[in-house]
Amino acid sequence: MKTLKGEIVANRKYSDNLYKLEVFSPYICKNAKPAQFINIKCSRQGSDDPLLRRPFSIYEIDEQFNVFSVLFLVRGRGTQFMADLRKGESLDFVGPLGQPIKIPENDSRFVLIGGGIGVVPLCLIAKNLKSIGKTVHFFAGFKDEAFYTWERDLIKILKDYKIFSENGVFGEKGIPLNYIRENFSEFKDHHFIVCGPLEMLKQAQSFLKDRKVRAIAIMEEKMACGIGACMGCVIKIKNKNNGYSYKKVCSDGPAFDLMEVCFD
Amino acid sequence: MKTLKGEIVANRKYSDNLYKLEVFSPYICKNAKPAQFINIKCSRQGSDDPLLRRPFSIYEIDEQFNVFSVLFLVRGRGTQFMADLRKGESLDFVGPLGQPIKIPENDSRFVLIGGGIGVVPLCLIAKNLKSIGKTVHFFAGFKDEAFYTWERDLIKILKDYKIFSENGVFGEKGIPLNYIRENFSEFKDHHFIVCGPLEMLKQAQSFLKDRKVRAIAIMEEKMACGIGACMGCVIKIKNKNNGYSYKKVCSDGPAFDLMEVCFD
Amino acid sequence: MTDYFSDETGLEVRMGNIVLKNPVITCSGTFASGIEYSKFYDVSVLGAITTKSFSLERMAGNLPPRICETSSGMLNSIGLQNEGIDYFINEQLQEAKKLGVEIIPSIFGRDLDEFKKIAYKIKNIEEEIIAVELNLSCPNVAEGGIAFCASAEQVGNIVAATKEILHTGIIVKLSGHYNNISETASAAKKYGADAAAVINTIPATAFDIETCKPKLGNITGGLSGPAIKPVALLKVFELAKENIIPIIGIGGIMTWQDAIEFIIAGASAVGVGTANFIYPECGRDILQGIKQYMRRKNIGDIKMLKGIAISNIIKG
Amino acid sequence: MTDYFSDETGLEVRMGNIVLKNPVITCSGTFASGIEYSKFYDVSVLGAITTKSFSLERMAGNLPPRICETSSGMLNSIGLQNEGIDYFINEQLQEAKKLGVEIIPSIFGRDLDEFKKIAYKIKNIEEEIIAVELNLSCPNVAEGGIAFCASAEQVGNIVAATKEILHTGIIVKLSGHYNNISETASAAKKYGADAAAVINTIPATAFDIETCKPKLGNITGGLSGPAIKPVALLKVFELAKENIIPIIGIGGIMTWQDAIEFIIAGASAVGVGTANFIYPECGRDILQGIKQYMRRKNIGDIKMLKGIAISNIIKG
């Protein structure tokens, strides 16, 4: 991990509030692994407001051109700042951060379920799984049209995917978990990797737990340092004695065993 | 005075740290008078750091195109923000602020002395004096090369000027006040208007006072509200009883009788 | 959508004997007597305006520079420059009244006796004002000011003395500087105050590393603006939890979102200060935002919003 | 230009019995035990690092969310999550020592007795550390913490007890929250502390206006970052003026300019906290900037810079 400055190669608008920021960085392209993230300074040089860096999963890595990207939704001050960045400007970020996801070597078939912006880390994971010859089914669910044009990125990674939208404006109407429920026999010996809103993770946990399916969750929490030094970004993880302990999303995660995450 | 948004028509770089920002604003062009200023928000919309607006004298008014300009030196965070503004972006400002300078009607000959960025308000004043048929001598003194190319603006206003630089890299070597001292007989019944660093104002005061010359000073002080509401921007002004009282640069000034300003 | 808010319905705020038509007021020292800001908008939309603090006699104020910017904040060391209470009463009040907004004169005495003298003067104009604010927390004066807040007894005495003289509403302006704000607020309540304005600026300073001198002529000043909002919110929240006295929440309010945050933390009304310097129309805009928020959330009366974060915590 | 600074000459700082090779240290809780940051730069350039506060037993810490950003600042409510002092002594110390930087363990007890017990454990590693910091000012714990600072007597007792057990330097970490910081600092000095670290985070809070709940799991937290710098500077300045005890100035230091500002206000050394989160290499950069400033100003020894703003004020 390093503090880096990378030239912005492109900032592509996918929809009203979804952007893909492409950044030149040989260091990240060489060192970053799936599920890792970077911590972006979202204020001008010399300004400290907004103060904290913002964490973003690494979305794509183009090793040929040494360009990686992050895909982000505009939510507040930091992401608005990012949306306003222009080609040629410099991005100040720290990375790669977090533990690379540990792919269970013995499993060969994977189901990836992404909810909303949760699809981001799954894309790099999917690409990686494919490259090592695993079978991957990708399910993505969205609330609204923000991701309408995003399919063009997904289709480059794999063909076996299904996109759902709650209101049916694009893809199939519904949510991925319902589809999985209804067609569970197809997936029962797959390894699941899920990323998305807490409610989705919670439902996935309870559904998969009953069926004794193994699953990895990619988690989020508010961060300060992003490198494991401040104890700010903890979530509750079950431990052996039926209790829990706090684990750091930034340095113990962001990938955790879904069954060990406490949602309460 | 109003809170305004004006489209930036141009942001011209005069030298490393001197810029001219041209802004479209019919309201300012119609209402602003010499010595008045505007108060610029130097942070992105939705950001409050830097918090306070920055005051800048109105430099030029182009009534035909409804464009006015400010000429500014990059000093700190606010002016760096301004230097980075681009054509087409919107400037958030309040104005016109301050009292228009009161031109003594009976005097017909004026000496204007500007030190450094202090030349800015004097340019609009000079233009105004010329337009009402007064005689104007303009003296400008600079420390370094920042204003090297600025002469092109001045020459459009009047021909009777002298530019000095302390090290002689451009214009004449020296400072305006020395020139005035040496050629005082020429100017002794002129009305003086001075704007520049405190040290220059102080020297001008002591020199002119001894010679019973009337003079106006354009003053600066740190501001919060810019409209006379906070009592933040006061300077000491002599009153009748040999004492002083605090006057507000923003709403009582920025023009004051130089002889009444207390420098201590 | 229910149409509660075609008018001001549901915005009225009662704090003891003080009734405001809506919860947005401007803070002392940041709005003068309203005249400057009336050039920007019709200030009669505000719940009230609080004037600059007036003292018994004219005060010259502190040495400049008096303003210094800090990260998301500013220091001021005005030192209560004002023309004295007589000037307010004789010259300024009538002009301010023309703005059509309720007026809360803020007053400052160096000691109990001065407060009494000012109160007697205010008595003559009681009909024309909605309340009086006792500034017991200015960090920029050598005598009185913030030091009053060190002792609940002192605060109680000044309130009691004022209460004896005046029938109008009484607001105490308290400091977050001391750790006894519950006691001072309780004393104020006990002796007759209707509301507490919380908080004043926080004592602070800044130095110039080139001259190696203080950036303020007065050496120290008071910190205001967004930087202090989290600190102010905690003071309001802690006072409101104890339900001692109605609170005017103050500190770093720039937007309607900030105002709502203070109200859900327990403030009955909010005071907008430093924000006026940056956004001259912010009082109006904050009020507008509050109305829209209430409409969106289907909240018919601002009272239902007050302290809702406290009840949510208690509910768990 | 005189070449004072090819090496570290003129940067050494003495605070009581504590000698630091330079004035830049990192703050407790923001630098863990240095290992994470050593991936960014050679932390042995620092004057010292202060560890996260360790308690007698493992502490789980507070409910998440624990972090919330505010204007030019942040709130944290970590609640001293740590693995306990034994873990530090047995597992972490040796690894940290490898970084080649002086180590100041920060310790936290819920009461006098716990502080004593921890001190006895520290005794075994006294040779390996440069000083111990007593955290008497954490705003995020139910017992002890900031409450210690309410009473100079309590502070004195804890210092005295620690001093009896330990020979290493003692730093007390004080809060700016109470208004008795001169008294607590005096008590600390009297009973044997070598330096005071001033200030810890300022109690504060924030609410979410959509959920109408606190933004922190623990409801309240501590404010740090640039927002608090002017408040911290005033505390340092006031303490330094009274010349009670050497001070480590802390609060919102992001740049070398900020560090210089604390030093001219009277701090002997500076603690860098929140800044590490945003600029992982800031400790190194701040030190570098101090050196360059001293060279530019022709200041041969940092002692000559310390409190220079105070002397300038006295000179008038």
Ligand SMILES: Cc1cc2nc3c(=O)[nH]c(=O)nc-3n(C[C@H](O)[C@H](O)[C@H](O)COP(=O)(O)OP(=O)(O)OC[C@H]3O[C@@H](n4cnc5c(N)ncnc54)[C@H](O)[C@@H]3O)c2cc1C
């Ligand atoms: C490991 C990780 C990976 C992420 N990857 C992506 C991604 O690929 N694309 C994407 O769009 N978003 C991602 N997020 C969420 C992203 O960090 C937030 O949307 C962003 O921080 C919002 O900043 P803001 O200033 O726009 O919002 P604000 O609400 O103004 O932010 C205020 C504060 O809250 C924090 N915050 C707000 N939302 C979140 C959140 N969901 N998670 C963590 N902190 C938050 C901010 O960092 C900031 O400190 C990720 C979060 C984490 C923890």
Ligand SMILES: Cc1cc2nc3c(=O)[nH]c(=O)nc-3n(C[C@H](O)[C@H](O)[C@H](O)COP(=O)(O)OP(=O)(O)OC[C@H]3O[C@@H](n4cnc5c(N)ncnc54)[C@H](O)[C@@H]3O)c2cc1C
């Ligand atoms: C009436 C008036 C007219 C002015 N006209 C011009 C002009 O035409 N061109 C120009 O270049 N400058 C002008 N100035 C000075 C200009 O306002 C400052 O250079 C600017 O505020 C610096 O901001 P900063 O953020 O870059 O500097 P910083 O040093 O970071 O500013 C910090 C704070 O100090 C204040 N400040 C800093 N310098 C000054 C100053 N000289 N006067 C008042 N406040 C200051 C800032 O407004 C801000 O609040 C004028 C000042 C006044 C009062």
Ligand SMILES: Cc1cc2nc3c(=O)[nH]c(=O)nc-3n(C[C@H](O)[C@H](O)[C@H](O)COP(=O)(O)O)c2cc1C
């Ligand atoms: C320039 C200035 C002058 C002030 N003058 C007074 C005053 O005269 N009386 C008073 O009670 N408070 C005064 N205050 C404090 C404000 O009323 C308010 O309590 C404080 O600024 C915090 O609110 P804010 O962050 O919204 O500004 C002043 C504040 C500022 C910034």
Ligand SMILES: Cc1cc2nc3c(=O)[nH]c(=O)nc-3n(C[C@H](O)[C@H](O)[C@H](O)COP(=O)(O)O)c2cc1C
């Ligand atoms: C996330 C975080 C954790 C902290 N933990 C501790 C701690 O364990 N012990 C302590 O004495 N201070 C702790 N502090 C306070 C800092 O050491 C420092 O006093 C404070 O943050 C102010 O400095 P800053 O503005 O530079 O961060 C913590 C601060 C933060 C932000």
Ligand code: FES
């Ligand atoms: S953000 Fe600091 S430990 Fe994770």
Ligand code: FES
């Ligand atoms: S800046 Fe507020 S009175 Fe001049």
